[in-house]
Amino acid sequence: MTEETLTIREMCAAFEVTPRTLRFYESKELLFPIRDGQKRLYTRRDRARLKLILQGKRFGFSLEDIRQLLDLYDMGDQQQTQLEKTYEKGLERLAAMERQRDELTEAIADLQKQLTWVEQMLVSFRQSNAAE
Numbered sequence: 001m002t003e004e005t006l007t008i009r010e011m012c013a014a015f016e017v018t019p020r021t022l023r024f025y026e027s028k029e030l031l032f033p034i035r036d037g038q039k040r041l042y043t044r045r046d047r048a049r050l051k052l053i054l055q056g057k058r059f060g061f062s063l064e065d066i067r068q069l070l071d072l073y074d075m076g077d078q079q080q081t082q083l084e085k086t087y088e089k090g091l092e093r094l095a096a097m098e099r100q101r102d103e104l105t106e107a108i109a110d111l112q113k114q115l116t117w118v119e120q121m122l123v124s125f126r127q128s129n130a131a132e
Contacts, residue, residue, distance in 0.1 A: 005034065005041040015050055025053060030067055059093055 008019050022040070025031045030053055033040035042050075049070055056066040069089065072082035 005043055006047065008033075008040045008042070011042045011047070011050070014047070015054065017050075017054070022050075025050070028063055028067065030063065030070065059090075060097065061089065061093060065089060 006014065008022055011017075011022055012019055022031065022033075022042075026033060026040075031042070031046050031049055033042045033046055035041075052070065053063075053066055056069070057063075061069075069082060069086050072085055073079060075081045
């Protein structure tokens with residue numbers, strides 16, 4: 001290993017991913033390791049891309065969205081276009097996540113009400129069975 005590159009094993013350890021994950025991202029043209037025979041060597045750029053991929057996945061972006069945003073890096077405008085598109089997609093994703101959270105909060109409240117009702121019914125049954 002040099003300071004500039006990491007092996008697949010080192011990449012996996014650094015980012016807590018599997019070799020299969022790295023090969024999958026490579027097949028989707030998200031990562032472009034240097035091939036040295038059977039070895040894959042990951043550059044600083046690959047590490048930065050993987051960090052962004054994992055962050056994007058955590059936020060719920062599709063791999064296609066992530067690929068498109070990463071591809072904007074080389075536009076030659078000091079990443080202005082990439083940042084603008086990332087910001088737009090981020091706002092869209094945030095709104096979707098907030099909607100999901102609100103729906104989940106409502107579903108949790110409904111389930112809590114149902115469980116309270118079921119609990120009351122069970123207590124009532126137990127009390128009537130105990131009285132018999």
